[in-house]
Amino acid sequence: MHVVVNAATSADGKLSSRRREQIAISGEADFARVDRLRADSDAVVVGVGTVTADDPHLTVKDSALCEQRRERGDPAQPARVVVDSSGKTPVDAEILDDAATTYVCVSDRASRTRREKLAERATVVVAGEERVDLTAAFDELEADGCEQVMVEGGGELIFSLIEAGLVDELRVFVGPKLIGGRDAPTLADGEGFVADFPSLALESLERVDDGVLLRWVVED
Template sequence: MHVVVNAAMSADGKLSSRRREQISISGESDFDRVDRLRADRDAVVVGVGTVLADDPRLTVKDDALCEQRRTDGQSSQPARVVIDSKARTPVDAAVLTDEAETYVCVSEAAPVGRRMDLADHAELVTAGDDRVDLLRAFAALQAAGLEQIMVEGGGELIFSLFENGLVDELRVFVGPTIIGGRDAPTLADGDGFVTNFPTLELETLERLDDGALLVWNS
């Protein structure tokens, strides 16, 4: 399995405002890049916080890219995966539409009724007691044939992936906006590291729109 974390952040390292509202950080060139990256993956992964805040579809927008996937013998859309320990994903969330296959990863602590409701709309993966055990969850996704993974946030999930050594590549568009706010989400939130800080190797740096795209390998 190869896991790519992709994100857009402000010049001061924020993913959105302290209100957790979606903010336009990148431009058309980066939107196209993200669409191509999605089209090249087997699955797109987000945390439930992203679903609750933004209600994303997580689908490839360009019809030509969808057609190319079909030509290559794949489904027109990559699978969608939500990491959702307590099964909080609304049953009417855009990520649960029938445009693409969806997996929801929950823990044993998720209410049984909520799990049953979600099971009517998605494939459930149960891994972990109080929180989703990412190592077990990703192993289950791999067993389902999902090898090329794209993670789109949010900061809590990204931190947990680094904590579990699951990130192979980090791609970040840094936009020209300043957001500020001590409570605004950053690229990697969670508890934070105090020792054994993960280090990355810079592969490429290029100007894109009015910002810069940085690609690191773990």
């Protein structure tokens, strides 16, 4: 499985404001790039915090890209995946509609009631005791045919995936905004590293809209 983290940050590395409100950081050219990356992926992954804050749909918007997926024998839309240890994804969330297959990855601490409600709208994957065991969950996704996975946030999930050694590359659009705030989410939140910092190799740098797109490969 090849795992790509894709994100848009402000010039000071923030994903959104301290209120966790969605902010338009990139423009039309980057939106189109993200749509192409979704279309090239077998699954799009987010954490439950992103679902509760933004209620994203996570579908490919360009009908021509959907048709290209059909022509190569894939579903029109990539699968959508929510990492949600306690099973608190709202049952009316956009990501649980019938536009595409959806997986909700929970841990053992998610109640049976919540699992059953979510199972009415999605495939529930149980992995881990208190928190989702990301390696086990991704192994199950790979067994279901997910070879390229796109991760769209948020910062807690991205940190956890990097910590677990599951990320192969990062594609980060850095936009022309300053957000600030010590409590505003960053690209990689979580507990943070204090040693053995992951190293990145810069593969490319490209101007997009009024910002810059950076592509890094995670080094072993």
